[in-house]
Amino acid sequence: MTASPEVVQAPLSTEELAMRYRAMSEDPCFANVPGKLELDNWGRILMTPPSFYHGVIAGRLVRRLAAALGGEAVTDATIATPSGVFLPDVAWASPQFMSQHGSEFAVTRAPEICVEVVSPSNSVRELNEKRNAYLAAGAQEVWMVYPQSKRIEFYGAQGQLPCSHYVVDLSDIFS
Amino acid sequence: MQEIIDAPLSSEQLAMRYRQLCDDPCLASVPGKIELDVWGRVLMTPPPSAYHGLAQGRLVRLLSALGGEVITEAPIVTPLGLFLADLAWLSAAYIAAHGIKTPLAPAPEVCIEVVSPTNSVKELSEKRHAYVAAGAEEVWLIYPQSKRCEFYGPQGLLSGSAYGVDLRDLFA
Numbered sequence: 001m002t003a004s005p006e007v008v009q010a011p012l013s014t015e016e017l018a019m020r021y022r023a024m025s026e027d028p029c030f031a032n033v034p035g036k037l038e039l040d041n042w043g044r045i046l047m048t049p050p051s052f053y054h055g056v057i058a059g060r061l062v063r064r065l066a067a068a069l070g071g072e073a074v075t076d077a078t079i080a081t082p083s084g085v086f087l088p089d090v091a092w093a094s095p096q097f098m099s100q101h102g103s104e105f106a107v108t109r110a111p112e113i114c115v116e117v118v119s120p121s122n123s124v125r126e127l128n129e130k131r132n133a134y135l136a137a138g139a140q141e142v143w144m145v146y147p148q149s150k151r152i153e154f155y156g157a158q159g160q161l162p163c164s165h166y167v168v169d170l171s172d173i174f175s
Numbered sequence: 176m177q178e179i180i181d182a183p184l185s186s187e188q189l190a191m192r193y194r195q196l197c198d199d200p201c202l203a204s205v206p207g208k209i210e211l212d213v214w215g216r217v218l219m220t221p222p223p224s225a226y227h228g229l230a231q232g233r234l235v236r237l238l239s240a241l242g243g244e245v246i247t248e249a250p251i252v253t254p255l256g257l258f259l260a261d262l263a264w265l266s267a268a269y270i271a272a273h274g275i276k277t278p279l280a281p282a283p284e285v286c287i288e289v290v291s292p293t294n295s296v297k298e299l300s301e302k303r304h305a306y307v308a309a310g311a312e313e314v315w316l317i318y319p320q321s322k323r324c325e326f327y328g329p330q331g332l333l334s335g336s337a338y339g340v341d342l343r344d345l346f347a
Binding site for chain 2: 004005006007008009010027029030032033034037042043044045046047048049118120121122123124125126127146148149
């Protein structure tokens, strides 16, 4: 037996979470896992099954964000937050963010905009957790995109916003 | 289909989701264990070490002294989620009354977790409560590294198991 701890005794730090996530990414055992892998702050692996339409919406968001704001639109950005390692479907990072954090394997600060495209496998509890996690990790805004009811909710540090402070053309995103 | 899960899932909903996951070819190559929390989130546990499997194998043999049946990776639906006990022991009376369904409901009499370094105390405490809430008489937590067993009943930690299984050779 190794000298590693017998059991995870306390919530993991963001550094420990980032390290675990990196080890998992390099583990061939996980290479064929479909969908997204995330970690809760006790190191438990969370899996989200993939869906095609979800990817279509995410792709459109990437194009709109990049066209309107410059910077980088990132899919499945790995963010180590105090609540766990989560991957927003789409994130937008300014050139300033990129120059500070762009080379990190898992960023410990959230990019300016984090977007979740809601799937039927998501729960309100999960979305609340992620929204709070991204904002706590420094996101300016979190967008929740609901493809089925064709609506978008915007959140900032103070709660829900009537609209985004970023000027991005989101018309016809659900067409 | 519903756009989002807006309330914790019932046992029936969890059982249905779990059976769908079992039949999903997409998940056939996923290594390790798949479980569901009560909000339907899929939890993955990486494959266990050889030593974990060895302890599991020995427990199967030791539990066979009780008669009944032993199930490894037993899917159990509980009020807190759908979890796979590393081992479960079921009496003949349980089987006669409830049969062997996927997932099992209620929880078998004895539910056992062999602790791995990827488990957290939070997860083990959740599972322990979940199995008891689903009807388990005892939950055993086996710690291969420190070579010890903890036994829990509905009232909490027990000084020993009421089943009298000889576990002396478990860590030999």
